[in-house]
Amino acid sequence: MAPQPNSRKKSRRSLGIFAELVRAIDWYDMSLQSILAGRGLQSFNRTQSVMLIHIAEGIIKPSDIAHDMGATRQNIHAMAKPLIDAHIIKVVPDPDDGRSKQYAFCEDSLELRDTVIQLLKHLDLKLGERIGKDDLKALKNALASDWGECITQAP
Numbered sequence: 415m416a417p418q419p420n421s422r423k424k425s426r427r428s429l430g431i432f433a434e435l436v437r438a439i440d441w442y443d444m445s446l447q448s449i450l451a452g453r454g455l456q457s458f459n460r461t462q463s464v465m466l467i468h469i470a471e472g473i474i475k476p477s478d479i480a481h482d483m484g485a486t487r488q489n490i491h492a493m494a495k496p497l498i499d500a501h502i503i504k505v506v507p508d509p510d511d512g513r514s515k516q517y518a519f520c521e522d523s524l525e526l527r528d529t530v531i532q533l534l535k536h537l538d539l540k541l542g543e544r545i546g547k548d549d550l551k552a553l554k555n556a557l558a559s560d561w562g563e564c565i566t567q568a569p
Contacts, residue, residue, distance in 0.1 A: 461493050472517040
């Protein structure tokens with residue numbers, strides 16, 4: 415069993431917000447995968463989870479997913495292949511551009527998608543119980559804020 419992120423807290427250096435965001439993603443992903451496994455449902459690796467979250471959020475063009483994840487379209491297609499082979503997602507024509515493709519959930523995986531969405535809401539509630547509803551709301555607002563374009567220069 416993987417160690418819990420908090421168990422290493424004492425030995426961690428403070429690397430700022432980025433390190434805390436990584437820890438938060440670890441907490442969500444490990445919690446989600448643990449619950450899925452406990453229910454005998456298919457679990458996914460971190461990259462697959464991130465891809466599926468994008469698709470569930472309506473980001474369905476491989477180029478858009480690649481841009482958001484900082485990957486190439488070829489990498490996205492390679493990462494999608496196991497999900498396609500497992501009948502979780504499928505490639506469908508883009509209705510706005512006949513030359514392009516996009517991803518959609520397979521009909522057989524819609525129940526799993528809905529279960530994951532409910533589990534993520536459950537994790538939000540549990541996190542709110544642990545850190546307080548006001549802090550949870552502030553966290554969500556801060557993360558949902560427009561951060562502007564990526565920083566490309568440093569002093």
